[in-house]
Amino acid sequence: MSLLAIQDLEITYRTQRGICRAVDGATFEVPAGAVVGLVGESGCGKTTVARAITGVLARNAEIAAGRMIFAGRDLVGLDRRAYNDLRWRDIAFIPQSAMNSLDPVYRVGTQIAEVLTIRGGFDRARAGRRAVELFEMVGLNPQRLSDYPHQFSGGMRQRAAIALALALNPKLVIADEPVTALDVIVQRQVLDTIRDLQRRLGISVILVTHDISVVAYVCDYVVVMYAGQVVEAGATDAVLSRPRHPYTMGLYNAFPDLQRSGDLLVPIEGSPPDLFEPPEGCRFAPRCPFVLDRCQTASPPLDRTDTRHLSACWRTAEASELRNRAREASTWLHS
């Protein structure tokens, strides 16, 4: 049973240059009690999707179509008040830089207490006890509740942001690049904390990231986005070890792996399309080594032959052969 189902979601930004189709037909599900990685490169729409679910889209953004069914209820079209009831209590957000969720002029404890009293209806004494509990849960010394955010290191701030997000026992936590700004040792510790708490509390987490090794480390499922669309989705192991979409295959080749030595990293030539004037057909076609005539004219739908592993490619049926070819660096070198 999924906690959240995103269906054919389309989000546009109105800009001086025209309409940018930042998310153009995204479909994926978040099962209850699972960690789902939303992965892709800059501009693929992953953060826009995350912000849409949280109800904090930019002013010039608009949900043009689609549904976001959360616990049986469509979030698209919810008014601000309804969203305010939902936020923190049902859906909480952890931003990339904890400085964005922590106000620099208030003590960290005061900010956690504020969420508890205003959003959660806690009285002050209970809020104080809960704040101590939350700090202990994320591995921070409760004495530091009286500190200001600047007195925290980057890793501690990110832990405080996690404590804040978990304050009212949400069902879903959305974390946007929560460890990108952290050093690798701190990153590992914060990821372990997120994973541990997610299991203990049985919540769902959407982890937005550009890093497929972070996905491999903590996510049960992964959704790969490219140029505003979902191109592949499934269990993490299946998607990373047996990718079905050429973009995922290319991403894997470009990613350094400390366990494999001597492998040449292979870039994907070219760059993503302009989302103001997206090309007809498959958006990855201009960079794809396996492109057919058909790909240039018709956009491939998410192939649902295998409901556990979806891929939006006309050649999904040939995936295992393409995978073999994709492992050769020469496949990706355009003439």
Add this chain to the structure above:
Amino acid sequence: MLAGRHPVLHAVDGVDLTIRKGETVGLLGESGCGKTTTGRLILRLEEPTTGTIRFDGTDIVGLKGPALRAFRRRAQLVFQNPFDALNPRFTILRALAEPLVNAGIDRAEHRARIERALSRVHLPGLDRIAERFPHQLSGGQLQRIVLARALVLEPEFLVADEPVSMLDVSVRAGVLNVMREVRDAMGLAAVYISHDLALVRYVCERTLVMYLGRVVEDGPTEAVVRDPQHPYSRALVKAVPVPHVDQSHDPLPIIGSVPDARDPPSGCRFRDRCPSAVARCAEESPALREIAPGRRAACHLI
């Protein structure tokens, strides 16, 4: 009574390293470990409080005037963020010619030198990009321009500070490959400063691991990655996630977090985070010493 002194922060403390001609060295460490300061010192963009830096036999500390300019021609910096490194109002041609103008290279030579640098980084000929502005190029192209700009003077030595950290993965691989080719084709000595072990491994023959202003380990990159000796390097290597699900989730062999650099622990700076620290570690600072041919580490327990 109120006129307090600023506390002294030893950003880099007793770093001792040698880079041979044509050698590529990675300077690896977490934020605040002193790797960027070390890079800036090597290029004389920063003056050391004490110590010497010899480049081809000459101490560059205190170098002035023509001697400093001559050094600057031979040693170049590649900036981290290609979007900041180029003046948005300069055309690409002007950006690439600027180092040549500053070095007083004869104008007749500019074009050939720029073309040579562009072909080294696999960018199309100058005609195609000369009159463009930075915002008209992609991040990957810009980082190649930044690299080409560091190469137009045909330097012998290059320092690159997190040269690909701003780029997307699919594009980053291309820039890293260019850096490997430049390394092989020009035979220049280079220092790559990074927090990313996988990247350092990809381009550097030798790796130095820094912790709180000191070098704690130094050795051939493959040896450091496969068999790290210093307890800090061991934790660092273990902490790097890999892009497949088959990986260790064991707790890291490290305690707590990086202490305040203004007030580092006595003796070994890593001792309060080290799972195997003994009494001696608090009393005596371990020297960086040879532990095997070509390998050095600063730890009493090795």
